[in-house]
Amino acid sequence: xxxxxxxxxxxxxxxxxxxxxxxxxxxxxxxxxxxxxxxxxxxxxxxxxxxxxxxxxxxxxxxxxxxxxxxxxxxxxxxxxxxxxxxxxxxxxxxxxxxxxxxxxxxxxxxxxxxxxxxxxxxxxxxxxxxxxxxxxxxxxxxxxxxxxxxxxxxxxxxxxxxxxxxxxxxxxxxxxxxxxxxxxxxxxxxxxxxxxxxxxxxxxxxxxxxxxxxxxxxxxxxxxxxxxxxxxxxxxxxxxxxxxxxxxxxxxxxxxxxxxxxxxxxxxxxxxxxxxxxxxxxxxxxxxxxxxxxxxxxxxxxxxxxxxxxxxxxxxxx
Numbered sequence: 001x002x003x004x005x006x007x008x009x010x011x012x013x014x015x016x017x018x019x020x021x022x023x024x025x026x027x028x029x030x031x032x033x034x035x036x037x038x039x040x041x042x043x044x045x046x047x048x049x050x051x052x053x054x055x056x057x058x059x060x061x062x063x064x065x066x067x068x069x070x071x072x073x074x075x076x077x078x079x080x081x082x083x084x085x086x087x088x089x090x091x092x093x094x095x096x097x098x099x100x101x102x103x104x105x106x107x108x109x110x111x112x113x114x115x116x117x118x119x120x121x122x123x124x125x126x127x128x129x130x131x132x133x134x135x136x137x138x139x140x141x142x143x144x145x146x147x148x149x150x151x152x153x154x155x156x157x158x159x160x161x162x163x164x165x166x167x168x169x170x171x172x173x174x175x176x177x178x179x180x181x182x183x184x185x186x187x188x189x190x191x192x193x194x195x196x197x198x199x200x201x202x203x204x205x206x207x208x209x210x211x212x213x214x215x216x217x218x219x220x221x222x223x224x225x226x227x228x229x230x231x232x233x234x235x236x237x238x239x240x241x242x243x244x245x246x247x248x249x250x251x252x253x254x255x256x257x258x259x260x261x262x263x264x265x266x267x268x269x270x271x272x273x274x275x276x277x278x279x280x281x282x283x284x285x286x287x288x289x290x291x292x293x294x295x296x297x298x299x300x301x302x303x304x305x306x307x308x309x310x311x312x313x314x315x316x317x318x319x
Contacts, residue, residue, distance in 0.1 A: 004229045008112035011222060012081050019082050026086030029093075030105070038125045045122050048086065050096035050103035070140035070187070071130050072101045072318060075123065075149030077292060079219070080111045080227040087295060088146060091311060098315045102136060108152065111223075115230035117238050123156045142188035142318050147292060148223070150194025151241070157189045158241035160249035185249030188318050192256045192310070193291055196242050197266045198224045198234040205262035212260025212290045242270045252280040254317050256310050260290040284310065 030048035038045050052069060072095055076084040085107040092103045106126050108119040123143075131138030145153030202217030228234055237244035255271045257264035264285065271283035286293070286306045294310070297303040 004225065005112055008222070008226050008229060012110075012112055012226065015222075016082060026084075026089060028086035028089035028105070030089070031096075034104075036126050036129045039121065045126055046085070046107040047126065048089075048092065048105040048107075050092045050105070052096050052100045052102060068135060068137045069100060069102045070137045070142070070318070072099075072103045073123070073126060073130070073141065073143045073153070074103060074105045075108060075143075075145035075152045076105065077145075077147030077149050077295075078110060079223040080116075080119070080148045080151075081223055083110065084149075088149075091146075091294075094311050095314060095318075098312075099319050101142070101318060104130070108149075111226035112229050116227050116232045116236075117230075119152055120155060120159075120238055123152055127156070140187050142190070143186060144188075144190035144192070144314065145194065146192040146295075147194060148227075150191035151196060151239075153189060154191045154194055154196060154241040155238055155244075157186050157248050157250045157253075158244035159237055160185055185251070187251055189248075189250045189253045190256075190314050190317065191254070191267070192294070193258050193261050193263055194255075194267060195224075195263055196240060196270050198228065198240045200266060202262075206265065207258075207260050207262045207290075208264050208285070209259040209287065214262050215291060242266070242273070246274055246277050248274075248278075252317060253282070254313060255281075255283040257283065257285045258289045258291055258293055259285055259287040263291065284313065286310065 028048055031051040032049050034047055034049050035044035036047055074088055074092060076086070076088050078084040085105065088105055092105050095101060096103045104126065106123065108122040110119070127141065130136050130141060143153040143156055145151070202215075202220045205214075205220070207214060224234065228236075228239055232239055234240060235243050253271070253274060255267050257267045268283055268285070271281055274281045286303070289297070289303045289306065293303050294307040297307055
């Protein structure tokens with residue numbers, strides 16, 4: 001794998017530089033930024049925390065909701081490679097302001113420096129930490145994610161049957177963050193335009209609608225290769241959740257696809273398979289938009305109302 005890394009690392013550096021030049025830097029405004037213990041005692045996992053608020057008599061002021069609070073874990077888009085933490089700030093605020101959930105936007109490790117299962121281990125460790133906090137309701141945990149983060153959220157849920165054992169699904173370790181996630185299932189899964197089948201080649205991915213921007217084949221190859229460069233197969237359920245046993249430990253699932261996104265069909269196919277074996281599965285396709293449209297659409301333009309309708313659907317689902 002060293003030869004792959006020597007190729008992937010310089011490409012990752014170049015892509016990250018280009019993304020800084022071409023994509024506006026995210027400036028999130030969470031309630032606070034916290035650092036969660038990981039299975040490696042030498043490092044912590046950064047997460048932006050968004051606290052739910054309730055109205056007071058003064059319409060201009062709000063106070064935190066009291067009591068044991070449910071949690072939404074969120075994972076940003078990144079292509080598994082590009083820094084994206086903070087790009088879901090608007091979404092996280094919306095969920096926190098319209099539900100009683102504490103939202104944790106998790107900064108997970110990126111490939112190729114940290115290939116799979118590193119990001120999943122971070123997700124698992126955050127889950128274990130949440131379930132160990134007395135002020136958080138560890139029995140009411142939902143997960144969401146966008147693009148690569150949607151893959152991560154889905155993989156976390158899809159592998160949850162194994163996570164209930166005393167041995168970690170993603171590898172053992174020491175430290176207060178290690179373990180299986182504390183046992184128990186999930187309330188909800190929300191996955192926006194994720195990659196769910198890494199075994200597919202670029203030419204096999206065709207968007208439902210003809211028009212629109214397709215994720216370049218070389219970029220798909222690079223992201224998948226970087227993420228699996230640690231030796232994990234593309235058909236491993238930790239990489240491609242569609243290959244997992246479909247008896248997922250989650251009550252409800254919401255998948256959101258984009259009509260002009262080449263990843264849409266693999267998401268919709270998996271949603272259809274899930275519907276055949278269980279209830280509580282919804283898949284919404286937003287027509288006329290492409291991958292990650294909600295991150296670039298402007299208020300008043302096409303796609304804005306669709307974006308807010310999807311965010312509102314998340315609120316309805318987890319409330």
